[in-house]
Amino acid sequence: MPTMTLSIPPDIYRRMKKHPEIKWSEVARRAIAEYIMELENSRIEMSMGEFREILGKETVGDIESIPNEAYDGYHKKTRDLEWERTKRNSTTQTS
Known part of the structure; x- marks a missing residue:
């Protein structure tokens, strides 16, 4: 293993x-x-083109204008929040 x-x-x-x-x-x-x-x-699997179509041109433009540093911060915050959500929802315990 x-x-x-x-x-x-x-x-x-x-x-x-x-x-x-x-x-x-x-x-x-x-x-x-x-x-x-x-x-x-x-x-749900989709192409990037399909995803951009769903978001719309205005949203894609807004996303593309975000500085990389801000994106990195958002990514870390999202990852941390997802980890907290996963921990709260987990009922796994072994003795």
Whole structure:
């Protein structure tokens, strides 16, 4: 089985250490598997042209005018919010 290394914030790591009875690698494996299933079940595939058509020319122009630095910030915020949503919705726990 392939090995994956995860970076965990110090606060979460300390909290994890309070629960040595939990197999954290199993929690991570299940969370990743559930997340992939959710992605695969909800993903709608379309071409970039179709996506631009749905958005409309005005929206595409607005998006293209966003500076890269702002985009990077939005991307990080979105990723963090998605991670929080995933953690809230996850009921995975192993003992």
